[in-house]
Amino acid sequence: MSVWSKLAIAAGVALGLQAQGAGLEARAKLEAPEMRAIDLQGQFRSLGEYRGKVVLLNFWATWCPPCRREMPSMERLRRNMAGRPLEIVAVDSAETPEEVRAFLDTLDLGFPILLDSDGQNTRRWKVYALPTSFLLDAEGRIRYVLKGGAEWDEGEALQAIENLLGEAAQPVAR
Amino acid sequence: MHFGRTMKWLWALAALPAFAVQAALPEYRGFPGEGTRLLLWVSAERGRAGPEAEAAGRLASQGVAVWSLDPTGAYFLPQLPSSMDAIPVADIVDWLRAALASGKSVTVYAVSRAAVPVLRAAARLDAGERARLCMLLMYPNLYASAEALDEADYLDVGRLERLRVRILQPRRSAATLWLPVQIDHLAGLGAQVSHVILENLREGFWGRETPTEYETAESRHLDALLLREMESEACK
Numbered sequence: 001m002s003v004w005s006k007l008a009i010a011a012g013v014a015l016g017l018q019a020q021g022a023g024l025e026a027r028a029k030l031e032a033p034e035m036r037a038i039d040l041q042g043q044f045r046s047l048g049e050y051r052g053k054v055v056l057l058n059f060w061a062t063w064c065p066p067c068r069r070e071m072p073s074m075e076r077l078r079r080n081m082a083g084r085p086l087e088i089v090a091v092d093s094a095e096t097p098e099e100v101r102a103f104l105d106t107l108d109l110g111f112p113i114l115l116d117s118d119g120q121n122t123r124r125w126k127v128y129a130l131p132t133s134f135l136l137d138a139e140g141r142i143r144y145v146l147k148g149g150a151e152w153d154e155g156e157a158l159q160a161i162e163n164l165l166g167e168a169a170q171p172v173a174r
Numbered sequence: 175m176h177f178g179r180t181m182k183w184l185w186a187l188a189a190l191p192a193f194a195v196q197a198a199l200p201e202y203r204g205f206p207g208e209g210t211r212l213l214l215w216v217s218a219e220r221g222r223a224g225p226e227a228e229a230a231g232r233l234a235s236q237g238v239a240v241w242s243l244d245p246t247g248a249y250f251l252p253q254l255p256s257s258m259d260a261i262p263v264a265d266i267v268d269w270l271r272a273a274l275a276s277g278k279s280v281t282v283y284a285v286s287r288a289a290v291p292v293l294r295a296a297a298r299l300d301a302g303e304r305a306r307l308c309m310l311l312m313y314p315n316l317y318a319s320a321e322a323l324d325e326a327d328y329l330d331v332g333r334l335e336r337l338r339v340r341i342l343q344p345r346r347s348a349a350t351l352w353l354p355v356q357i358d359h360l361a362g363l364g365a366q367v368s369h370v371i372l373e374n375l376r377e378g379f380w381g382r383e384t385p386t387e388y389e390t391a392e393s394r395h396l397d398a399l400l401l402r403e404m405e406s407e408a409c410k
Contacts, residue, residue, distance in 0.1 A: 027323075030323065033323075061346070061348075063346040063376055064346075064348075065383075065384065093348070093351070094350065094351055119351040122348075122351055123351055123352075125322065125323065126321075126322055126323050126324060126325065126326075127322055127348065128317070128320035128321075128322065128326060128348060128349070128352065129320070129322075129348050130348045132322050134322075142323070145321075145322050145323065147321075147322060
């Protein structure tokens with residue numbers, strides 16, 4: 001095999017790996033911005049209450065087709081992970097509670113939905129596209145970002161969650 | 175034979191200026207209108223959608239001449255937002271000047287990333303020429319980068335003193351929350367910026383795969399929407 005053929009294959013593999021890895025972007029343990037929102041029952045919620053758990057934080061809106069498409073996979077993930085330290089939190093961006101409730105009547109979702117009616121949290125997290133999701137480790141640090149939808153109960157997304165759950169299960173080295 | 179070759183060269187040289195003038199204007203579709211208004215309609219990267227062409231036709235029948243440009247089609251570019259950044263700005267400058275030379279009142283309407291080449295072209299005009307234009311920008315995408323958790327960066331489009339810009343922003347868009355930042359950015363470049371929120375609509379509502387009933391109805395009234403904005407205080 002010539003050197004050029006090898007180089008061509010290497011380039012192809014490198015491009016393939018790049019494509020395979022596209023989607024979830026790893027972040028170097030970023031501190032999470034503040035999250036202050038209410039849930040559909042009007043209760044104040046913050047990320048602090050999920051400390052010790054891996055968190056899938058998803059910004060979405062009812063009018064956004066890819067947001068709606070990925071929600072069933074988030075619910076399957078929740079059910080598959082029952083009993084494990086994972087919390088799924090979906091933050092609706094800049095809509096009224098009525099719009100959100102009308103949409104939720106069409107889906108059976110067991111994870112908390114938070115309301116960001118004035119968009120303050122969306123701005124604070126600098127979310128420019130919907131859906132945008134963040135995976136936080138058990139220490140509350142941002143480890144992955146995904147712009148666009150995913151099937152959360154399979155493939156790369158599930159692997160990233162499993163990795164973070166695996167880290168959470170390890171004793172902390174001091 | 176030698177004479178023949180010389181004649182070919184002479185013919186080619188004679189044809190060059192005419193070709194250069196031709197090449198400087200983008201290939202657009204004209205919808206003649208008898209009135210005093212001319213709308214330069216620049217579609218987004220996905221090309222001219224059926225409802226857009228129909229709306230242009232209805233505007234023409236109401237007296238508004240429309241020059242409709244499908245940039246990715248005209249320049250054989252991939253239907254990607256980044257293709258808009260590759261449109262030759264000099265061509266758009268010539269196109270704007272040709273429109274101004276018509277003597278009609280000129281409004282430019284650009285969708286999404288198509289705002290980039292038209293703003294860049296406007297920046298290259300004289301301030302006096304810019305002052306004669308009004309730009310309607312439908313959910314303009316001017317980002318150089320917009321990554322979650324980071325401040326967004328805007329593309330450099332140049333100075334826009336005396337240019338009237340009116341942003342048409344569908345409410346159901348992630349960009350709506352960032353509209354004040356975009357307005358500040360354009361105002362910082364010298365443009366006179368106003369905006370209108372289009373309630374209950376999403377970006378590209380006239381060409382969506384699964385439109386709501388309201389979006390379908392509104393896409394049939396795209397001409398009325400544009401006529402209203404052309405005649406608004408911001409564009410008068």
